Amino acid sequence: MSRLSSLLALLMLIPVAPAHARAEGFTVQTPATSVAARSDRRPVAGGVHDPVARKTFISWSGRYEDNHVQSYDHRTGTWSAPVKVGEGGSDAHNYPTMVQAPDGHLLVFRGMHNVELVMSRSPRPRSIEGAWTERVISRDAATYPMPFVAPDGAVYVFFRETSGDLDPSVPTDTRPMRYVVSHDSGKTWRTSRELTGHPFVIGSTSRADNMNEIYIGQLRPERDGRVRIVYTLAGGGPEGHRHDRYHRNVYYTWFDPRNRHFYSAAGHDLGTQVDDADQEQHLKVAETPLTVPGGVKSPDYIQLVGVTAGRPFVLWFTGDPDGGPLHNFLSRWTGTRWETREVARGLRTREMEPLHGGTTWRVYATTQDGAPGVRTFLVRDGRWTADAVIPTPKPVQRIELITGFRDPARVLMSGASSARDVAIADGDIYVAGLKR
Template sequence: MVSRDDGATWRTSAELTGNPFAIGSTDRADNMNEVYIGQLRQEPDGRVRIVYTLAGGGPEGHLHDRYHRNVYYTWFDPRTLHFSSAGGRDLGTQVDDADQERYLKVAETPLALPGAVKSPDYVQLVGTALGRPFVLWFGGDEAGGPLHDNLSWWNGVRWQTEEVARGLRVREMEPLSPTTWRVYATEDGKPNVTTYRVVPGRTWTAEAVIPTAKPVQRVELVGHFRDPVRVLLSGASSARDVAVADGDISVAGIARR
């Protein structure tokens, strides 16, 4: 959807480009035709970094969100409505399956439910360091062990991936400098938020722990924050029913001196 009058009116990508959709497919042999965007991040120059995974029924047919598969990266220019690859290839106004498989794939993952969980997870994070993109993503373990946390970076020619941790759910990250990012992560069923640093889109080191009374389900960076309110922490609810809203809501940041 695009608005050029500050939200007063909107037009769909189909109306603007003639394409039935902007990113996706309808006829993959593995039935993975759903797109789950893990994160969009707008740069100061206006371009939007996008990381996503696929979902669908896999070998079970056309089922909604039964499996997840693979990780993909693209960037979008709102001025031209064009998508591009990490290597700079202009893909035009629509990314189809052939495009994403040939130019956008960051990592290929099995069509399976490792540890009975969808993998990769719904949440993936995207950023840049010195102009080159990197993504963080995690998924299940085939033996039912802890989650696997992966850092993938574009080396100028291709994507490289390294496992940097286990048992964490990466929730959000923020840029600290042109080379350094802070990552916020949690562990299932445990309180506290742990932070890590990624420098420069390659190395992963532990930083600090933010104490919380209960487990945290979401971490949201506050746009144009003013410390000590930097991130919003939403506590994990004890049930999936939206009527049960017993998770704490709190904020965290750097204390003023």
């Protein structure tokens, strides 16, 4: 098949919104132009809305992955200039994630890849102005920080530990999940090891297939305090120990900050640690082959999780064995088991949000070919339909729903850089929302 024929086939498989729905209701702002570098950020904690200050705060990675923040004043409809709050060390893993502590201060976290978990704190509550302070809150070979604030005000940061960097005798593909907790708005911290007695909270150390790396695709806090988590495994496979050679399977769990226990979709209480036996018996959503289809890690690093009518569902995608379009799947918990079906092809699902009290979800996706713009889709009762197309002048790389958003600042969309080299930062920063 020729390159043109492959592209045409790909485009035919992407559900296209009706012409009248394109960009309907959405407005797009560009707070910063030609500043975004390549980033590995997951769809977690990209920004927050402060109803007291009537401002929205966002965070993003610039050149060399340096961490920046900006604020939007809803009274004036204007954006501040970017403020640099931390060095990124030229590593795409060191992206900023942001929460607002109960005392009003903004906290930005980055995982200095496989080394430290670093926190930057705003000098004043409800503001990004002034000189931010910085401190290391964990030296446990931390990567991929995923923060949230529990209903009781506790600030959690989940992160992945690269165990071999702490103990050289541990294989490189042993990388479980841990967390740290603060009950005083980030002033002091305790580790999951101190709180639970376990060396990790999700993971394994001795799988026969060496798939002992956890890749959380998304962590989604809910108003009732539950934290929904979807993840996949990675590792060296049967050939031996190697970091991230293969991906395999999709798993779902939820975390209760009140007792720090994990639960399955069926309600099994797994206690304060999820091990391999737990995930295989209670948490597996879908089984996928231990292969690299079409040269693509599969399932992808990003998976999405939500709940409707009290039952969880996840969206995820895989590569094609022949190098063709990506395959997009929707898995739903029926009350007794997981049901999975393919809903689209050629899309990279990036983020989603609940609508109408959670009976419907809007999915934000980019196309496999990296074209500009964001396609949106609706999921209701397991049905997948095309919705609006949000136009952007340049391609989008990452999308995060802004915590507690207020339109027109609903989602943060980081533009794709033209190169993998983090010294090149020419992507735009977009914020989209509904017109007010």
